Structures are given as C-alpha cells and as structure tokens.
Amino acid sequence: MKKITLIAGARPNFMKIAPIIHAIKAAQANGKEIAYRLVHTGQHYDKKMSGDFFEQLDIPTPDKNLGAGGGSQSEQTASIMLGFEKELLENPADLVIVVGDVTSTMACAIVAQKLHTKVAHVEGGIRSNDWTMPEEINRLVTDAITNYFFTTSKVANENLIKSGVKQEQIFYVGNTMIDTLMKQRPRFNKPEIWDELQLKEKEYMVMTLHRPANVDQEEQIKSLMDEIIAHSKEVPLIFPVHPRTAKILNSLQISHPRLHMVEPLGYLEFNYLVEKSKAVITDSGGITEETTVMGIPCMTLRDNTERPETITEGTNELLGTDPKAIEPAMKLLFSGNWKTGSIPHLWDGNTATRIVDEILKLKEI
8 A cells, every 4th residue: 555645835735736636546446556635734714715625626624734734834844844853653654645836845854854754746847937036945845855857848857857857756747736727717707806897708807916026016016007907908907915914015006997906816816817807917827827828918027037937938028027018018918919928838737637646556655
C-alpha cells in the first residue's frame, strides 16, 4: 500500500490538490493499493474556506488542520514545520506531495526530507527569477530537495535540467489547476453583481491586484488605476478587492462611476465573470493560466512571470509595472487585434490521472 500525504496551505493549493484526490479515489476503485491523507497547514485563514468551498469543488475535509496561520514569514514557516513534523511522525507516509509555491510547500518539503520521506513537487520547475518574491524563494528551496517533479511546461523541465535535476526525476504531466477549471466550468455560478450592475457579456473587464509592488506604493497604484480608467473607454471595471487594498484605494480617493470595487468572490462566481469578460487585468499568476484556457485577453501588471507559456502560447501579455504600458495595450484590445492564443500541451483536464499513474509505477516508494 502506497501511503501519500497531500499538503495544502491556501485556497489555490486546494484547487491543485482536488484533482489528485479524485484520481487517487479512481485508482482505489480500480483496486490499486494507494491511500492518501490530506493535511491543511492553516497557512491562510480564509473566511471563504468554509464547508461550501469544499462542497462546491468536491474536496474532502482535511484529515488534519495544523492551524499554523499568522505571524511573519519566518514565524509561519517555523509553526508549519513544528506542526507537520508531529503529524508526519504520528502518520508516516511513503511520499509527501507539495503543490505550488506557498510557505507551506517549502516548510513541509523540508520536514519530510529531514524525516527521510520522499517529496514530490506538483508545479516543480517554474521560475520568475525574481528573488524579491517570497514565492520564488519557496520554489528554489523546495526544488533543491525534491525527489520527483510533476511539471506544467517544457520551460519548467528545462529550468530543472539546468539546475542539475536528472531527467528520470521529471514527469511532464500538465496542470492540475486546469483539471479543476475544466471540471468546474459547467458549474460556474452567476454572482449577484451581474444583475445588480446589469453586466453584459464581453462588455466589462475584470481586475485583480494584490502584489505589494503594485498596491503598497501609493503613487504606483494611483497611476495604474488612473491609466486603466482613462483608457478603458465606457467599459465597467469589476474589481474584487482585498479589504487591505480597498483601504489603500479609499484613502487615495480612487473612485469612478465605472469602477466597481466588490467583495472577493468564490471560485465559481469569479470564473463566471472572467469567462464572460472582455479582458482581465491582473498581477496574479494562476489567473493567467485560467484566461489562457478560456481564451480571454489578459494583461499582467508585472515585470516577470513564472508562467511564460501563457504569453508564448496563451492570451496573456506581460505589460510590466510602468503605467504608461496600459494605453497601447488597451488600444490593441479595443481594436479587436488581441492575439487569440492556444491551450498549452497537456492542459487537458487529465493531469492528476497522469500524476497518480506515475506514482503507482514508482518502485522506490
């Protein structure tokens, strides 16, 4: 019996883990000897991580919640490591699977290796090459001590090979985030604001901004917002905004009749808006993957990306953080000449099945 421990620390992690759980259950139903334990580190306390969230996305309630949220990055790392060490000693595993690039990813990988448990990293090998991002440090540390890499792109494979990883450790399987998107797409749910604001398909834009480089510098966020409002013609701008960012925007008195700052939305509601939008403006990585699959124009307000395939193949463009880049991008969008893009190889909804198939073949665990 192969015993797997799955780690999740934040909402996006659960969306990446959910398909793997479904694939393990399918393997069990076919008589395969594999079992899993789901551990939530509690890194992010999120009021939307309610029973509804798990029910909506068909995710089982975690077997263990370490409750390690809060504090500085170092305090959080230490708290997760202490909690997970106890958990893994009490419930030994043959393989610990970490996903993405949050603090929990790195912390649990370290604990597992110190307890001589093999580690698999889902989404291994992606790089922004920006060491000011805590996520990049998490990726580098995790990949330095990972045994098996499940990758989303050829670029990720190349990054790993360059860093000295052996070819036989790398499994190019696709993107589990897209497994979740494809499974849930028929169930996207119209949010209340659709009718409240009388939105029409392809006649509004969705915004998300959360990175400190954009939202913590008052002059920067004001310039970005001014440019977006000035060049988005008569189109409503729907901005699901974190309370902290809302406070900054309010203190700067950033408002406009077309700018609608709304509460953060659930997965099914947010993606309903994205799927029917004219375009998305964001500084998130995961959203660029989803817009690529849904064929929605995407403008990324960052100077780098760890998901270059969303640009080379998909519908995403990296505008950088200079507000002056917004006007030409908007002109291109409104002229109808935005690139159509294509869906990257293996982003087909079957990634988790490939991951579980490869795990079942591993002789070392």
